Amino acid sequence: MAATIIDGKAIAAKIRGEIARDTAALKEKGVTPGLAVVLVGEDPASKVYVSMKEKACADVGIFSDEYKLPATTSEAELLKLIDKLNNDPKIHGILVQLPLPKQINTEKVLEAISPLKDADGFHPYNVGRLVIGKPLFQPCTPYGVMVMLKETGVDLSGKEVVVVGRSNIVGKPVAFMCLQQNATVTLCHSRTRDLAAKVAQADVLIAAVGVPEMIKGAWIKEGAVVIDVGVNRVGEKKLVGDVEYAAAAERASAITPVPGGVGPMTITMLLYNTLEAAKRSAEK
Numbered sequence: 001m002a003a004t005i006i007d008g009k010a011i012a013a014k015i016r017g018e019i020a021r022d023t024a025a026l027k028e029k030g031v032t033p034g035l036a037v038v039l040v041g042e043d044p045a046s047k048v049y050v051s052m053k054e055k056a057c058a059d060v061g062i063f064s065d066e067y068k069l070p071a072t073t074s075e076a077e078l079l080k081l082i083d084k085l086n087n088d089p090k091i092h093g094i095l096v097q098l099p100l101p102k103q104i105n106t107e108k109v110l111e112a113i114s115p116l117k118d119a120d121g122f123h124p125y126n127v128g129r130l131v132i133g134k135p136l137f138q139p140c141t142p143y144g145v146m147v148m149l150k151e152t153g154v155d156l157s158g159k160e161v162v163v164v165g166r167s168n169i170v171g172k173p174v175a176f177m178c179l180q181q182n183a184t185v186t187l188c189h190s191r192t193r194d195l196a197a198k199v200a201q202a203d204v205l206i207a208a209v210g211v212p213e214m215i216k217g218a219w220i221k222e223g224a225v226v227i228d229v230g231v232n233r234v235g236e237k238k239l240v241g242d243v244e245y246a247a248a249a250e251r252a253s254a255i256t257p258v259p260g261g262v263g264p265m266t267i268t269m270l271l272y273n274t275l276e277a278a279k280r281s282a283e284k
C-alpha cells in the first residue's frame with residue numbers, strides 16, 4: 001500500500017486561520033494577545049526559529065515583542081527580564097528560546113516564567129497538570145502531534161501507541177497525551193531491548209529520538225500511522241526524519257513527511273497557547 005501523506009502545512013494553515021479569527025474577535029473586546037520571545041546569544045538555528053515565530057505572530061494578528069540579549073547575559077539579568085514580563089499586562093505568553101548559554105541555568109529560567117504565561121508548556125506546574133490529565137498549557141510539539149492525529153481522523157482509543165524517545169520536550173509529554181486518549185502506550189528509549197519488535201506492535205508510531213532514519217521501514221506494522229518528529233540534517237542540504245521514510249511509506253497507512261510534517265505544527269500551537277492565555281486574562 002502507499003501511505004497517505006499527513007500534510008502538516010495544510011493542517012497548520014487551517015488551525016492558524018482559526019487562531020486569526022479568534023484573535024480578531026478578542027481584539028474587538030479590547031484585548032490583543034501578546035507574546036514575548038527572548039533570545040540570548042547568536043545561535044544561528046535559534047535566530048531562524050525566532051524570526052519564524054515573529055512572522056507567524058504577525059500573520060494571525062498576535063502582538064510580538066522580541067528581546068535579543070548578548071551571549072554574555074548573566075542569569076540574574078535574564079531572570080530580571082522574565083520578572084518584568086511576568087508583570088506586563090500586554091504580554092500573555094513568554095517564550096525563552098533554547099538552548100541558553102552555559103552560564104545560565106535553564107531549569108531555573110523555565111521555572112521563573114509564570115505558569116499562566118508559559119506558552120511553551122515547560123513549567124513544572126504545567127507538566128504536572130498534564131500528567132494528571134488537567135492541562136493548562138501543553139508543550140507545543142506534542143500538542144501539534146495530537147492535533148495532527150485528530151485532524152487525520154485517528155482515534156487512539158484502544159490503540160497500541162509506541163513512542164520512541166523519552167525527552168521532556170516531546171517523548172514523555174506525548175506519551176501522557178496519548179494515554180489520556182485511552183491508548184495503550186509503550187515508551188521506548190536508548191536502553192530498550194529489541195526496539196524493532198516494539199515498533200512492530202505499533203498501531204501508531206511516534207518517533208522523536210533525533211537519529212537519522214534510525215527506525216527502519218521494515219519494522220513498521222502494515223497499516224500503522226507514523227508520526228515522525230525528527231528533523232536531522234544529512235550532508236549540506238538534505239533533511240531526514242527518524243524513520244526510514246520511503247520504506248515506511250510502503251507499509252504505513254499514513255505518514256508525516258520531513259520536512260512539512262510536524263514542524264509547521266509546533267509554532268502553530270505556540271500561537272494557540274498565547275491566544276488561550278490572552279482569553280483567560282480577558283475573562284479575569
